[in-house]
Amino acid sequence: MEFDIGISCGNCDTFSPIGTSACPVCGHELSLRPIGGAIFVTGIITRDSAQSHREKPNVQIPLAPHFSEEELMEQARNYICRECSMGVPSGHKFCGTCGAAVPPEIVEMQTKYFGVLQAPGKARLILIRGESDVDGLSYVLQGIEHVAGRETGQILFPEDKWMSPKHANFVYANDQLIVKDEGSLNGVYLRVRDQISIQYGDQFICGEQLFRLEATPPENSGPNPDQTYLYTSPRRSSPFRIVQILRGGAIGGVFSARRNVIQIGREECEISFPADIYMSSNHAKVEMSSKGSFVLVDIGSKNGTYVRIKQPQALQHGDYLFLGKQLLRVEITV
Numbered sequence: 001m002e003f004d005i006g007i008s009c010g011n012c013d014t015f016s017p018i019g020t021s022a023c024p025v026c027g028h029e030l031s032l033r034p035i036g037g038a039i040f041v042t043g044i045i046t047r048d049s050a051q052s053h054r055e056k057p058n059v060q061i062p063l064a065p066h067f068s069e070e071e072l073m074e075q076a077r078n079y080i081c082r083e084c085s086m087g088v089p090s091g092h093k094f095c096g097t098c099g100a101a102v103p104p105e106i107v108e109m110q111t112k113y114f115g116v117l118q119a120p121g122k123a124r125l126i127l128i129r130g131e132s133d134v135d136g137l138s139y140v141l142q143g144i145e146h147v148a149g150r151e152t153g154q155i156l157f158p159e160d161k162w163m164s165p166k167h168a169n170f171v172y173a174n175d176q177l178i179v180k181d182e183g184s185l186n187g188v189y190l191r192v193r194d195q196i197s198i199q200y201g202d203q204f205i206c207g208e209q210l211f212r213l214e215a216t217p218p219e220n221s222g223p224n225p226d227q228t229y230l231y232t233s234p235r236r237s238s239p240f241r242i243v244q245i246l247r248g249g250a251i252g253g254v255f256s257a258r259r260n261v262i263q264i265g266r267e268e269c270e271i272s273f274p275a276d277i278y279m280s281s282n283h284a285k286v287e288m289s290s291k292g293s294f295v296l297v298d299i300g301s302k303n304g305t306y307v308r309i310k311q312p313q314a315l316q317h318g319d320y321l322f323l324g325k326q327l328l329r330v331e332i333t334v
Contacts, residue, residue: 177330
């Protein structure tokens with residue numbers, strides 16, 4: 001007996017051959033969808049099984065039945081019951097909808113998968129926000145070092161044009177997770193916990209704005225050789241200044257402090273960016289002590305303040321990092 005295998009429209013039940021992108025009758029999208037590293041087809045039927053398909057409108061038939069170890073582990077996290085096509089939570093041995101048993105190889109892979117994350121001191125990176133639609137992706141750091149970049153390493157972001165080919169490295173040393181900048185163009189930015197000491201030349205991020213702390217230029221308002229003074233706005237004394245860095249490295253706004261502190265935010269601050277939706281109303285401040293040292297303080301902002309690291313930095317559970325345009329959270333098993 002011969003069968004024609006195709007896709008049944010989930011909207012009007014019209015049968016179409018494999019490879020059809022849209023239903024010829026109602027225009028409903030017909031597509032393949034990936035689950036756990038293997039490709040599945042939603043609504044795949046034979047002409048002789050239309051009745052059973054209507055009884056089970058979400059039948060899934062694997063096109064690639066032989067899985068690698070990594071694919072099996074992914075299926076263990078996102079297992080779909082082979083009897084009723086309902087999702088089964090991780091760790092369950094039976095489907096809560098139809099009672100079908102979860103295959104032993106999936107149960108074993110669940111134990112193996114979670115066992116890695118339960119090892120004390122091991123960490124993973126969670127993608128919070130990036131340039132692609134894969135937010136929530138998890139990178140388990142199981143080895144000694146883990147290179148992140150646009151072209152090189154185990155943690156790749158090929159679509160991020162602000163990421164260097166080899167951008168950063170995550171290594172374990174002395175029972176700690178360390179992040180190192182591998183000479184990247186745009187650097188590695190670590191979220192400030194309350195406050196951090198900074199120096200002239202240090203760069204930091206508030207909202208979508210990049211700033212650099214600079215010393216006030218020396219006085220040079222003397223006359224020309226013919227003793228004529230250049231006509232300018234009055235100059236006021238300033239202990240330091242903050243420079244906005246625009247795309248391409250150009251200088252944007254230059255904000256000279258009128259006192260020993262300068263506040264940054266979306267509104268009613270010395271430096272205000274009312275159109276920056278990622279900046280809090282009162283976001284951060286740079287404060288100069290009587291001894292000439294500086295601290296960068298996050299004023300309880302929603303999205304945080306990030307400072308560019310200058311040397312390898314030990315990471316803690318809950319830290320946030322910017323690599324290029326990728327925002328990552330660090331989770332460390334204790």
